[in-house]
Amino acid sequence: MALRINDLVPDFTAETDQGTITFHDWIGSGWAILFSHPKDFTPVCTTEFGAVAQLAQEWKKRDTKVIGVSVDGVEAHKKWKGDIEKFAGTSAGFAIIADETLAVSKAFDMLPAEAYLPDGRTAADTATVRSVFIIGPDKKLKLSLTYPMSVGRNFAEVLRALDALQLTFNVPLATPANWELGQDVIVALSLNDEQAREKYGAIDIKLPYLRTAKYSK
Numbered sequence: 001m002a003l004r005i006n007d008l009v010p011d012f013t014a015e016t017d018q019g020t021i022t023f024h025d026w027i028g029s030g031w032a033i034l035f036s037h038p039k040d041f042t043p044v045c046t047t048e049f050g051a052v053a054q055l056a057q058e059w060k061k062r063d064t065k066v067i068g069v070s071v072d073g074v075e076a077h078k079k080w081k082g083d084i085e086k087f088a089g090t091s092a093g094f095a096i097i098a099d100e101t102l103a104v105s106k107a108f109d110m111l112p113a114e115a116y117l118p119d120g121r122t123a124a125d126t127a128t129v130r131s132v133f134i135i136g137p138d139k140k141l142k143l144s145l146t147y148p149m150s151v152g153r154n155f156a157e158v159l160r161a162l163d164a165l166q167l168t169f170n171v172p173l174a175t176p177a178n179w180e181l182g183q184d185v186i187v188a189l190s191l192n193d194e195q196a197r198e199k200y201g202a203i204d205i206k207l208p209y210l211r212t213a214k215y216s217k
Contacts, residue, residue: 003109006140009034009133010107016067016095017077024139031064031166032135033158036110040072040080044152045130050088051155058159062166068096069104108133110146132158134165142169167217172199176212184212 003009011024026032035052037045052066059066070077077096084092097104105111110131132153134143142165147153164175172188179185187196187203193211196203200213 003107003133003141003144005142005144009135009139009141010104012104012107014104015074015098017074017081017098018095021067021095021097026067027065027135027137027139029137031062031137031162033059033064033066033162034069034108034133034135035066035153036069036105036108036131038071038130038149040070040076041083044149046080046083046087048153048155049084049092051153052094053084053088053090053092055155055159056090056093062162064162066094068094069099070096071099071102071105073100074098134158134162136165136169167215173213173215182216185215187211187213 009023011022013020013022035048037048039045049068052068068077072080077098081092081096099105102111108131130149130153131144131146133141136142143161145153145158160180163181164179167181167185168174172190174186174188176184176186184204187200189209191199193203193205196211196213200215202213204212206212
């Protein structure tokens, strides 16, 4: 069954290059990002995992844990980390899940139930395992992105989306197109004008259904 926004994400126990984890326990009470790739020692994914490593302080500031998942094993992950760190020029402190049975990939609907790893496989055999999942403190899926093999993921956009999700979490707000941290936000239609002003101060009524306000946490 497809995993949809606001679904409770699957819980699982798995091996990583940093030991055994149980996913919901690992998430704890903060935010989490699960990002996947189809095979270790592949060029595009090396640049992507390097980008995640370079953003370590940004994830920390947002109380967000990050973890990778690959259908390769623990020993391959450990060796590949050396290449990632060499490329990125920094340590890769996040764990990578070893999903050799494809259990995690299938649970997150990245591969069909009948998928398997053929002998001598290439990254193309698990090509759809190139996704990003942002998970809230309630352990529900807040955003998912899936990319083709030829397009590197933009982790600056992942960070921007995380900022928007955290800003609007459980409050009657949304963010407009191309929103950046610090810019005005959209007041939800669940509030009338009077309620919006009481909650957020001055509002800019651009259209009867499009009202913006200044807001920051």
